[in-house]
Amino acid sequence: MEEELGAMTEKLEVLRRDLADRGLADSIAELQQHVERLRGLAKSTPTRRPKVQDMSAEVVDSNPYSRLMALQRMGIVENYESIRDFSVAIVGIGGVGSVAAEMLTRCGIGRLLLYDYDTVELANMNRLFFRPDQVGMTKTDAAVQTLSDINPDVILESYSLNITTVKGFETFVESLKRKSSRMSAHCVDLVLSCVDNYEARMVVNQACNELSQTWMESGVSEDAVSGHIQLLIPGETACFACAPPLVVASGVDERTLKREGVCAASLPTTMGVVAGLLVQNALKYLLKFGEVSPYLGYNSLKDFFPTMEMKPNPQCSNAACLERQREYILAKPARDAAIKAKVDAEASSKVTGPIHVDNEWNISVVDDSEGQSSHSDISDALPQGLVRELPSADGYPLEEPGPSFDDLDELRRQLEALNAA
């Protein structure tokens, strides 16, 4: 629009000069005023915020990350800015996936990969995120439009494809393996499944089992009033095929269930809650705080939130799952050693002062979990149910410190002694 207006201004100026002696100058002047007013109108259309180089904790109204960086100050997250190093894939940009994408975008995630094959319809307007003016766009295009306006710092990759087709599955798996050129040596860190049918879930399960990729599943019931989230670590927890849902369509193709004239109910509330619980667990997993729930249900009629844990099924029908289970069992000695090293390291470094020496909030907190490790005890806390495959740097035993060197001469003498031995 700016370009059009510029061209018009130029042409009018030429006309005005040519016509100066012909008595039509007044008309031209009026036209020029119209162009000026149009320019004003064009300027009032939305402009995007500029990108932000580094996340700052500075408390000013113009800082989009101040309230997130405050999580460090509050003792919740050790290094919030590391969120920029993570890539998250979201499969299904519907009532749950779109809100999950918006939450991660507003949190400043490094890279988001979005997958959907559907288009936006007015029938989607009873859930958050999509707007009536986006009707007819693909859900991925509409999502990229909205998300890039909200936070231009996030790298967005979108795939308008159906992962349940052969071609779609290949592209899906390749995209999960690909490293981003704009980010350091990272493939996808976490996959969030936000699809609405059994077949698509089984496809995500297959891809993640093959890639040994940790993922989180989510779902909302057909009657709109309950939902769940679940953490799936290939080989370590049950995969989606290990424990199929108790209730599935019996003897009919699932797609025919969604036939003409019949539709499932949905509510923005249930989907918002499930998306919130899902992304909260994703943040806990990526940023290493709190406990990642292995499974969390939401029954909205009674506000009941069941939890459970599911071990892998040694008779699982998925071959890749069985392979991951074997690997997990083989790695047991390394895991046990890592746990022992960590426990020893913790025991020897049990000298911790208060976290907030300067109590600037004048708030007194009663710790009701004395003896337990609290969430502020971040240094080497991994979410419950997760262990490091290799001992972490701070997990090496500290009880027997090696020799300490006071100066270079001393160091040289020690080296000579070693060489002589």
Next chain:
Amino acid sequence: MEEELGAMTEKLEVLRRDLADRGLADSIAELQQHVERLRGLAKSTPTRRPKVQDMSAEVVDSNPYSRLMALQRMGIVENYESIRDFSVAIVGIGGVGSVAAEMLTRCGIGRLLLYDYDTVELANMNRLFFRPDQVGMTKTDAAVQTLSDINPDVILESYSLNITTVKGFETFVESLKRKSSRMSAHCVDLVLSCVDNYEARMVVNQACNELSQTWMESGVSEDAVSGHIQLLIPGETACFACAPPLVVASGVDERTLKREGVCAASLPTTMGVVAGLLVQNALKYLLKFGEVSPYLGYNSLKDFFPTMEMKPNPQCSNAACLERQREYILAKPARDAAIKAKVDAEASSKVTGPIHVDNEWNISVVDDSEGQSSHSDISDALPQGLVRELPSADGYPLEEPGPSFDDLDELRRQLEALNAA
């Protein structure tokens, strides 16, 4: 913009005719092409969806209410369209209030009243709803802009004011009492408090106690990882002054805590979950399904959801609360009679068939709450903890039907007999 373009087209046409014989027609033709292109650009800017007269359950992509009306078909809600009769006030359009407003708007609530005194800043972008292009607008104006685009069927009233000032409080109370000219005889049905400080909560509490107005409270902790919602019915449950928070600022003005250089953390996840739980409870309360939670906490570090119930405090410091408590005690006989009538009515009408005779989903459901009233048992179910102040129409005893009149003559005879007695 349309107007500007129209005026330009007209003027150019006049110029073209006047100049036809002077050899400048080509320049004018070019200018006319620019105008046409501008018109095309102007058309591609968002257009709003038209209003919908009646909520339809028809399953077509163009129906924004199909997935909500499906709640009736699924046996969750008896009369979904009654949502259009309700007015809900939301105090505080921040991280929780704005999302609550969007959820209710997408659900097609009748009327929303929005209160806030703040403006949108980039520092708000880590929570859902507001967009960077809205920075500088009042939160109420920005909310009305977004919400009216999403659903033009909702009546929006916004108040950019501080309810903790004397003038603001007066306007707030008056607005809660006012009936909408566009809706039948309804004042506000429910107040949702989504404010972020103790003082504002006490003000909402005062207003609701004075008006005997049921409200729901919500809150998110300063460290962003926990929150709660609470139902408050003046006289029946604890009011906000009956049980003040266990931890409050000690000996300092709360506002000075939010001083330069210090800010509370916040996450879109926690706020999204709290908003979802809040509006879900509001829907259950208004549309009479499920159980409304008296109090529900959300501890996101452990995915723990504590519940509790709080009775009013007979030593409450709030005079209006004590008055409501007295009224509630005085109304006990009427309540008991209503409950008895309801139980009797239920016993005498215990002939109910299966809800879904046509099991179009091929899904078999196991009822684990036999004997209890289930959520599909909607006819006269009120949320747990709520009782009707007056017996409802269907609560009158049905065992002893009054005389029935077959025709007008019979009616006249009966009246004469009564007069003669």
